[in-house]
Amino acid sequence: MSQSASTALGKHTTTARPARWLLPIVVFGLPCVTVLLPLLTFLTYSFWSMEGGRPVADFTFDNYVKFAGDPGYVGVYFSTLWMTLFVAIFALIAGYIIAYCIWRLDGPIRNILLLSSVLPLSISYIVKIYSMRNILGFSGFLNQILVWSGFLSEPSRTFLFNQTAVTISMTMIYLPFGILPIYLALDRIPRSLIAASEDLGAYPWRTFTRIVLPLSAPGAVAGGMFVMVLALGDFLTPQMVGGTSGFTFGRAVWSQFGLAFNWPFGAALAVVLLLTVAALMALANLLVRRT
Known part of the structure; x- marks a missing residue:
């Protein structure tokens, strides 16, 4: 060289x-x-204290003690968990039905419906919230349908500014996050397994319960977890459609940073929320491994 x-x-x-x-x-x-x-940074702030309206770098567990000893915050925490669990269950059921129906189709209509189901992800979050307010409002689409069909004699105010409105809105807003993982799990199932089950004389319900459902369970768990985690930290939807009845743990965290300016206590609440999400993800991982 x-x-x-x-x-x-x-x-x-x-x-x-x-x-x-x-x-x-x-x-x-x-x-x-x-x-x-x-x-x-949040973890560090959570061990600080407030003096004279300013955070002080003084290591203390007072913020966590304050949370655990306040029935109001503890009650909001568990009520939020309970509500987001229902949101995840409703989104999981609706998402599985939609994803399964799309998966069973063939041709261009399959791609068109899949694209339509995830298209709301590209829409502004604020637009979706105001759309839900228009649907659930006193003169909204839901009340008009119920009155027209005879289920109600007059429009009802029970669909807005309460926990029911928050649950319905979160379910509809986060539904695409449940549809996509379920569809991807269904799409990985070899069609040969379905054909073999049918050739062996299995009824459609038996094929679904013995082949389709077990193989798509990881996607269903992932979809439900996506929805629950996103709903758990949401503070804008409860504020916009829940009113005074829509106070959730996400709003509690936001209020400490945006209104009370108590950053150490807000950071402690955020850390509690983070640990909850980590525990939910560990539980989901355990469920996936057992399926």
Whole structure:
């Protein structure tokens, strides 16, 4: 090898080394800066205290003690868990039915319906909330249908500014997050298994319960978990459609940062919410492994 070739190879190796280290730094460093660093900041703030209206770096568990000893915050925490569980169940049932019906179709109509089911994800969140307010309102679409069909003699105000409105709105808003994982799980099921079951004389219900449902269970669990986690931290939907009856744990966290300016206590509530999400994800992982 000539001296010029050796020099060129050495320069190439020298320039390749920084490039080789740059990609891992970006891949692992960017999540650390954008995700882990804010979480560590919240965790640090949660052990601070407030003096004179300002956070003070004084290590204390008072914020967590305040949360655990306040029946109001504990009650809101468990009521939010209960409500989001119902939201996840309703979205899971509706999402599975929609995803299954789309999966059973063939041709272009299948892709069109799948695209239509996830299209709301591209719509502004505020637009979706106001759409739900128009549907559930006193003169909204739901009341008009119920009055027209004879179920109600006059429009009702029970569909807005209460927990029922929050549950319905969250279910509809987060439904696409439940449909997509379920459909992807169904789409991975080999059609040959369905055909073999039918050739062996199994009824459609038996094929569904013995083949389709078990193989799509991980997607169903993932879809339900997506919906529940998103609903658990939502504070805008309860405020817009729940009114005074829509106070959730997400609104409690937001109020400490946006109204009370008690960042240490708000950070403690956020950490409690984060630990709850981590526990739910661990539970979901356990359920997936057992299916």
